[in-house]
Amino acid sequence: xxxxxxxxxxxxxxxxxxxxxxxxxxxxxxxxxxxxxxxxxxxxxxxxxxxxxxxxxxxxxxxxxxxxxxxxxxxxxxxxxxxxxxxxxxxxxxxxxxxxxxxxxxxxxxxxxxxxxxxxxxxxxxxxxxxxxxxxxxxxxxxxxxxxxxxxxxxxxxxxxxxxxxxxxxxxxxxxxxxxxxxxxxxxxxxxxxxxxxxxxxxxxxxxxxxxxxxxxxxxxxxxxxxxxxxxxxxxxxxxxxxxxxxxxxxxxxxxxxxxxxxxxxxxxxxxxxxxxxxxxxxxxxxxxxxxxxxxxxxxxxxxxxxxxxxxxxxxxxxxxxxxxxxxxxxxxxxxxxxxxxxxxxxxxxxxxxxxxxxxxxxxxxxxxxxxxxxxxxxxxxxxxxxxxxxxxxxxxxxxxxxxxxxxxxxxxxxxxxxxxxxxxxxxxxxxxxxxxxxxxxxxxxxxxxxxxxxxxxxxxxxxxxxxxxxxxxxxxxxxxxxxxxxxxxxxxxxxxxxxxxxxxxxxxxxxxxxxxxxxxxxxxxxxxxxxxxxxxxxxxxxxxxxxxxxxxxxxxxxxxxxxxxxxxxxxxxxxxxxxxxxxxxxxxxxxxxxxxx
Ligand SMILES: Cc1cc2nc3c(=O)[nH]c(=O)nc-3n(C[C@H](O)[C@H](O)[C@H](O)COP(=O)(O)OP(=O)(O)OC[C@H]3O[C@@H](n4cnc5c(N)ncnc54)[C@H](O)[C@@H]3O)c2cc1C
Ligand SMILES: Cc1cc2nc3c(=O)[nH]c(=O)nc-3n(C[C@H](O)[C@H](O)[C@H](O)COP(=O)(O)O)c2cc1C
Numbered sequence: 240x241x242x243x244x245x246x247x248x249x250x251x252x253x254x255x256x257x258x259x260x261x262x263x264x265x266x267x268x269x270x271x272x273x274x275x276x277x278x279x280x281x282x283x284x285x286x287x288x289x290x291x292x293x294x295x296x297x298x299x300x301x302x303x304x305x306x307x308x309x310x311x312x313x314x315x316x317x318x319x320x321x322x323x324x325x326x327x328x329x330x331x332x333x334x335x336x337x338x339x340x341x342x343x344x345x346x347x348x349x350x351x352x353x354x355x356x357x358x359x360x361x362x363x364x365x366x367x368x369x370x371x372x373x374x375x376x377x378x379x380x381x382x383x384x385x386x387x388x389x390x391x392x393x394x395x396x397x398x399x400x401x402x403x404x405x406x407x408x409x410x411x412x413x414x415x416x417x418x419x420x421x422x423x424x425x426x427x428x429x430x431x432x433x434x435x436x437x438x439x440x441x442x443x444x445x446x447x448x449x450x451x452x453x454x455x456x457x458x459x460x461x462x463x464x465x466x467x468x469x470x471x472x473x474x475x476x477x478x479x480x481x482x483x484x485x486x487x488x489x490x491x492x493x494x495x496x497x498x499x500x501x502x503x504x505x506x507x508x509x510x511x512x513x514x515x516x517x518x519x520x521x522x523x524x525x526x527x528x529x530x531x532x533x534x535x536x537x538x539x540x541x542x543x544x545x546x547x548x549x550x551x552x553x554x555x556x557x558x559x560x561x562x563x564x565x566x567x568x569x570x571x572x573x574x575x576x577x578x579x580x581x582x583x584x585x586x587x588x589x590x591x592x593x594x595x596x597x598x599x600x601x602x603x604x605x606x607x608x609x610x611x612x613x614x615x616x617x618x619x620x621x622x623x624x625x626x627x628x629x630x631x632x633x634x635x636x637x638x639x640x641x642x643x644x645x646x647x648x649x650x651x652x653x654x655x656x657x658x659x660x661x662x663x664x665x666x667x668x669x670x671x672x673x674x675x676x677x678x679x680x681x682x683x684x685x686x687x688x689x690x691x692x693x694x695x696x697x698x699x700x701x702x703x704x705x706x707x708x709x710x711x712x713x714x715x716x717x718x719x720x721x722x723x724x725x726x727x728x729x730x731x732x733x734x735x736x737x738x739x740x741x742x743x744x745x746x747x748x749x750x751x752x753x754x755x756x757x758x759x760x761x762x763x764x765x766x767x768x769x770x771x772x773x774x775x776x777x778x779x780x781x782x783x784x785x786x787x788x789x790x791x792x793x794x795x796x797x798x799x800x801x802x803x804x805x806x807x808x809x810x811x812x813x814x815x816x817x818x819x820x821x822x823x824x825x826x827x828x829x830x831x832x833x834x835x836x837x
Contacts, residue, residue, distance in 0.1 A: 540611050
């Protein structure tokens with residue numbers, strides 16, 4: 240162990256270092272000092288993209304600004320790697336989350352690359368909302384001297400595919416900005432398309448900057464080890480230490496409390512982060528699929544220059560539990576099945592059919608002959624699933640806990656299951672290994688001041704991050720009031736973490752616990768109804784600075800809760816509906832209203 244003095248010695252400069260620092264900065268102008276302090280701060284945070292520029296520092300007009308709007312980290316990852324590439328090729332890069340970018344300063348930007356995902360139902364991710372709104376508003380300036388390109392991330396199974404990227408492209412174009420290259424819209428397996436776009440756009444930007452002015456003299460900063468070595472592409476193989484069903488025997492749902500041991504990986508996370516989980520498909524489903532296709536498990540195929548058997552590809556490289564709209568079209572063409580062709584011809588119908596049928600069920604509904612390679616090429620690459628972390632490291636140290644609802648449903652008498660949830664909850668045995676990584680989420684964080692009250696609304700598996708919040712607040716002895724709204728179907732079967740939550744009520748960590756069990760009485764009661772019942776108190780908490788959180792089902796719960804909140808604010812604050820919406824928007828902009836919905 241290092242002594243305190245040794246620690247201090249390592250963190251401070253010695254007399255000689257201090258002397259040379261003073262000598263150097265003594266020659267700086269105030270502006271140069273400001274620049275140097277920013278440079279050193281970025282270096283200490285391990286930024287890999289800060290360019291060390293010399294006196295030939297290019298003028299602002301040759302700086303490449305890269306902005307990302309990202310909810311679950313994909314766009315952020317693409318933007319970071321784009322920035323690294325651009326820097327290594329001699330461009331001066333300014334990489335920022337849209338949330339950290341002052342919208343008005345866009346008029347000072349000359350070359351802009353946007354990487355934006357779409358969230359909600361065609362909505363902008365949280366960190367992109369302000370810029371998105373600004374660019375479509377009357378306040379947006381003319382941007383005739385701006386050159387830009389957009390990479391849009393999305394998912395073809397959503398109605399509003401890549402909507403946010405499309406919006407940015409449209410808004411910038413309307414403001415007079417010129418495209419460096421056309422927008423590219425990416426599906427869930429975005430890696431190849433993103434890499435191709437990045438390469439093209441960097442080469443075009445270099446041409447532009449080079450054409451306009453002297454090429455910048457830039458030395459790229461090396462990447463430091465500040466970030467965990469384990470990432471989506473390089474996950475950590477962790478051990479499943481506990482998998483426990485936490486719904487009752489007669490529950491309509493199967494929810495598991497999962498504990499994963501991060502061992503000596505050194506992985507750290509914060510309450511509010513999610514765990515990315517890679518999984519293997521069910522061996523029985525793979526066998527069924529190969530048999531329906533009349534192919535052989537050992538048929539050899541090539542994926543990304545790697546030769547492997549069809550069985551291995553279907554087990555760990557390709558999505559077979561989620562069906563894409565593109566696959567429906569591919570199979571309809573191949574089979575020439577009339578019913579499937581009709582479905583494929585209507586985008587909405589195809590989307591719905593894909594959401595309710597796994598790949599094997601599509602094939603069963605319209606048998607056809609296919610080559611192993613063509614079949615593999617028609618499927619999307621497997622993508623990890625995210626789970627909100629249900630623990631605080633202050634409490635569980637090298638463990639990470641999850642609350643996983645098993646996706647299971649009946650299709651024509653056959654039980655079908657979700658890929659990752661059934662892997663975690665059923666196929667993986669305790670002691671077995673699972674590849675994981677942390678997806679940081681700065682858009683879902685406890686108040687930095689432990690005295691600030693928090694209102695948490697998390698029915699079903701939406702309880703997960705609030706278990707982490709409560710553990711964190713208990714361990715850090717935060718004194719702020721905590722109010723939890725939890726709900727599910729029945730008290731006896733579905734009260735997740737009942738003993739823990741009741742214990743928190745007893746200890747006083749939870750100031751209020753409001754429960755809504757929808758099926759315990761004739762009339763359905765949901766969390767939004769409990770919120771309405773407590774209107775006056777909810778508004779009073781907000782007025783005294785409470786932070787407000789929602790986690791769980793996006794399609795219905797989050798919307799109904801938001802409507803209830805607007806009604807509560809309007810009624811209690813004597814505001815119009817519009818003013819109440821603005822109140823909630825202001826809370827969101829102040830990072831006091833955060834959502835983790837899926
Ligand atoms: C940020 C974030 C946090 C999350 N946190 C959690 C969490 O804490 N806990 C949790 O449980 N989940 C959480 N999720 C959801 C999780 O990531 C997975 O989406 C979920 O577990 C399903 O994945 P799967 O691989 O099991 O199913 P998939 O293989 O992805 O899905 C199987 C397919 O089945 C279809 N399907 C589903 N139900 C039916 C039905 N009734 N009838 C017909 N078809 C159906 C679906 O359309 C889907 O295409 C979170 C998601 C995000 C984005
Ligand atoms: C809750 C949720 C809602 C989504 N809504 C849409 C959508 O409306 N349209 C779309 O094209 N993609 C949608 N997606 C897909 C994401 O845009 C896609 O997964 C993307 O890669 C995420 O990038 P990010 O991690 O940077 O946010 C949604 C994803 C989630 C989890």
